Every structure is written in structure tokens, then in C-alpha cells.
Amino acid sequence: MFGFSPEAIAVAIVAAIAAGFVRGLAGFGLSVVLVPVLQLAIEPSAAVLVGIISLFLIGLTDIGRIHREADRSAIPITVIALACMPLGLWALVSLDPAWARVLIAMVSLGAFVLVVVPLGKIALPRYPAMGLSGFFTGFFGGFAGMPGPGMAPFYLRGRLEPRVARASMMAIFLVVTPLSALFFVWQDIGGWDEMELAALLFPAVLFGDWFGHRAFGRVSKTQWQVTTALVLGGAALGAVWKLLA
Template sequence: MSLQTLVGLAPLTVAGAAAMTFGAAYVRGLTGFGMAIILVPLLGLIMTPGEAVVLGILLQLLIGPVGIRIILADADRATALPIALLAMATTPIGMVALHATTPDLARLLITIVAVGAFVAVLLPKQAAGHRPGRGAVAGTGIASGILTGFAAMPGPPVVPFYLRRHLEPKVARASMLLIFFGTAIAGTLAALWVGIATRRLFLLAVILFVPMWLGNYVGARHFGRVPPHVWQAMVAVVLGVAAVSAVVRLLN
């Protein structure tokens, strides 16, 4: 049985998806986020937005356990755990919305999300020692869950939540990765419930696991070798590039 028969994509298209996945996973390993923000719009060029969202969630599920011991040790669990639980609970809402949305509207909304994340991370930092209240934690978790289900993008509410606080990069990075693993679990279950997680997408996720693991490994190796202010600047650049590319794809 040919590769195209198994996953519905030509071998060269799968190779292109592997290259996209490697690059997005490198960003994830380096910054703690960004894989879905970068990858889902790119995958949308070779499949429907709904399929791209589900594939993005499946890939995040597969990569989630990698380095989980370090993630649990470094994360700000006082905020990361409640945000993750709320996000997991609200992910099905976004999945239902995606299932009921036309592809063109889905592309527009995903573009708005990408642009909004870039703008939010540019907002001034909170005062030193600031601890977010329950409302901020709850709002971040709910928004992250809905965006997970709708766009496989839990990051837009979560990244500014941590980047605007005075935290060590390793704490911010681990906190985000912990939340994203939780949303990947919930997103996969919701996709199965709605019926849009197909055998073909599962097989494609398994095929793309190797380039994803390699990209994440290289990115994680580079993490910590740059000063904190450079790391934060790189985060902003990643969000900016994702926002610009999303707008360009929408206009085209």
C-alpha cells in the first residue's frame, strides 16, 4: 500500500509537512510554545483547516511527554495546573465551534488569533512580584481551551500570561509546556468525540513524529544558551512572524 493511499498526501507533500514540522518543533523546544501557531496555518495549505487543527493537536500530544520530568520540576504549578485543567475542560467548546464553522471563516479567526497573540506579548510587563488573581488564571485557562479546540493554538492567552511576568525563562517555558500537554490530551479526546480525528491523521502524526522530535531536541539544546532578554525577544519575533504569515495567507 502506497504512502499516498495511507495518508492521502503525495510523498513530496509529506516531505514538505515534515520540514514544516521540524521547524515548528525547533521553535517549541527553544521557546516553549509556537509549534501550533506556526504549524497549523502552514498545514492549512495542504489540507482543510479542520484537519490541520486536529493534526496539530495530535502532534502536540505525541511530543508532550518528552522531558516531562524537567517540565514538572521547573513549572509554576500554582498557576499552570489550574490553567491546564480549565483549558482541558473548555477544549470541547472550541472543537464544536470548529466543526460548525466554514473553512474561510476558520482561516479568518485563526489569523485574528495569531495577530492578537503578537499584540498581547508586546504589552508592558506586570510589576515585579505581581501574582495573577483567580480571574486572570480562569480567563487564561478558558480562552486557552477554546482556542485549543478551534485552532490547536492554546498559546495566545498563555504566552502573554507568563511573558508579562518577571519569571525566569525556564519557569515560563516549563509552565507553558505543561499547559500545552494538558490541552493536547483534551483536544485529542474532543476530536475523537466530535468524530474529526481520523485514522489517516493519526498515521500522518506518527510519520511526522521523528522530524518533530528532532526539531524539539535541537531547540531544547539551544534553550538556556541565550540571555533572558534575547529569549523574550525571540518569542516576540516568533509571534510576529506567525501573525504576518497568517495575514498574508488570508489575503491570498
Template sequence: MADFAIAGFALWQVGIALAATLASAFVRGLAGFGMAILLVPVIALALDPVQAVMTANLLGLLVGLTEWRWIMGYAERSARTISAMVALTTLPGLVVLALTPAPLARLLIAIVALSAFAAMLMPPRKAAVHGRPATLAVGAASGLLTGFAGMPGPPVVPYYVGRPIPREVAKASMILIFTVAGGIGLMSGAVLGELDLRLLALALSLFPVVVIGNWLGRKASGHVGDKAWRIFAAAVLGAAALAAILKL
């Protein structure tokens, strides 16, 4: 039994990935963000950091494509600008990840998750519509983090959450960016030779769990207030980041 494997990965690795995927997909469905932020630090405990990032990108792309019609119906125009910047800056971030020793990469990914956790604890600000320079900066930072950590969310979430826009618009805008980020991350990984076919097999085996978790989160979203889902997401995010640091 110790040698039993799925898609070339040990059973314990798949088990960690399954549990993390279900929890992170639920948060995504509930809040519109958080899947990569929650998923990458946890599965990086079982997989190589590059494998963890590639797996998160694959899952983000697949689940985003299932919601494409809804996304394009609600997303803000700013999401397209940010997505274009993500396309330009993801590859440099992935190059840095490929050159970074695995223990240091895990630590930096955990720090990114912790910083996002801290940002979520801050009260939302009713900001005005952001100007083009701020939008471009958010896109550049999101792309770099997509490549290095598989986490486009930390710059994007504060940009949308708390603004005086409908919740569906904020969620669709963020998910559009995350879907594009997943696709760009995969293409960048392929260019660098980091896209392993085993990861595709693993992602496809995890995808039904993503669909279930995302569906449950969307169902719960209509019954959970903003304060409750922020507390839930922050708690899971903090636990994931802490686990990654303790592993080091």
C-alpha cells in the first residue's frame, strides 16, 4: 500500500490535494476568490512548489471555463485590463520560481498567503473607481504572483472587495482575472518545460472535487453575509499559511 500511486503521485499526496481542493473550491464559490491562495500553500507541502502552482493554474482555468458565460455577463471592463497585464508578467514570475530553491519558494509562498490573510482582516474601504495606473499596477503584481506562487488574488481582491459595486460584479471580475491567470500560467509553464503530463492527470482527477466544492460554496453564498464569509476565508487562509511555515 505504501507504493500505491495515482497519476504518479503517492496516495498521501493525492489525499492532501483532495482535502485542500475541496476546502479551497468551497471558499471560491462562496467568496469569488481564495482558491489559489488557500490551495497552493497546502499542496506545496506534498508536491514540489512548481507542481503545486501548475496544478492550481490548471484547476483555476478548468473551473473558470465552466462559468464563462456568467463571468462575461458581469465582469467589469477593468478586469480585462488587469488580465492583459497578467499575460505580460506571469512568465517572469515563473522564471523566478523555477530558479528559487524549493524551501525558500515554500517560505515565500507562505508569506504571500499570510499577507493576504492580514489584508483580509482589515475593514473594507469604500474606494472610488481606481485610475488606470493603479489598475495596471494591480495587473502587473497579479501576474508576477501568478507565476511565482500561483496566486493572482492578493493584489486583485483589495481592488474589488469593499468597493461600492454589486457583489456579483466584483466576483465575476475577480474570477475572470483568475481564469485568465490560470491559462497564462500554464502556457508559461509549458514554455519553461515545467508542465508535466502527470499534473494534467492529477488536475483532472481533482476537478470533480473542485466542481462540487464550488457548487456548495455558491449555494451557501446566498445564505452567508459578507462578514461571515470574510471570517471563514480568513481563518482557512491563516491555517494554510501557518501549516506551510510549520512544515519548514
């Protein structure tokens, strides 16, 4: 079905529900959950493309929220990310698939570490922080289909309210993901099979996302940050455990 085995599709559906929940709760994390699991069943480049398309499709459901609540910092971060995304894609296609799987799992784990590690007195000024966020958002988006780890530290550690931080990350995804997907197809990395699989998974992503949105409205800022970190940590450890097993 859709060029993939029934086992791969079953794994993808379960991962899509969990990924949708994380995205609805945190504003990012769909690919952090979906890609590391999915790339154990299909080629890493195909998993990345499915994750990118899924991010775009779910982003279309939140255009109204993004317009009302997103912060202007999303604009420069998006521009920088688009410029750096080809570098990540080059790294993805240049590496052996086995190494790509390992590094994708490490990106998932790194997303958790960057959110929870104490920074002490280290604090970057706003503009350099946005620049670094844009670079890593683009690189991780191209390499692993995970723009979230690049922008999560900036928004989760910043002074913005959770609803504004969440909408800002959703805004970046909405612009970056379709252009990234087109770049993949232009480079002949994936095609209709990945698009059809992403469309098949969309109801599962939407289902999980609905529960994530409901959970978000019931937690405080601290609870949101802690919950997001715990969910990312669990997803990262799960991906690493599956990879080693």
C-alpha cells in the first residue's frame, strides 16, 4: 500500500497520533516524534519528507491562531532557516543511511537536552539568539525534517507567553515546510509515495493534535514547559532504544 509495507504503515499511524499530541501541546515536536520512529521502518530520507509534509498539513489547521498570536521574531528566524536548509539536506543525502538513522535519533535526544539543561549565567542577546535559532532550525529541518529542535530553546526559554511562543513556532513551520518539501522533490528525494503516506497519516495526526490542544489549555506556563520537556525526553529515549534494539 502506497509503496510501503503494512507493518511500516501501522508503525507510522501509531507514531502519527503521538506526534500530533506533542505538536498540539507544545507547538512543535511532530517530526521529533514521528521521524525517528518512522525512519526505522522506511528510508531516512523518505521519513524526513513524510514528516515535513505532515507538519505543513497540520499547520494549515492553525492559520487563524498563528495570525492572532505569533510573535514577529518568527519572521527573521524563518528567513535564516530557509537559507540554511539546503545545508542540512546536503548532509542527509551525503551520509550513509545507517549513520543518518543514528544522527536523526541524536537530534531527537538533543532537542530534549537543549530544553532542560541549566544555562546558569549564560544568556545570548536577542538578535544573536535568533540567528542561531534560524540556522539550526534550517539545518535540522533539512537534515532530519525536525525544524523544532532549532527553535525550541529560543521560544521555550524566552519571556514570551506559552500561547505566543507556540503560535510563533507554528508560523515558522507553516512557511518552512512546504518549501522544504518542494526542494526534496526537486532533488528527486521522494515523491508521490511519501505524499500519499503523509495524507494517509493526516487523520491520525489531526486526532492527536486535537487532544494536544485540549491539554494545552489546562496547564500553566511552568507545567507547559515541564510537560513539553518530559514528552520530548520520552520520545527521544524511545527512539534511541528502538535504534539500539
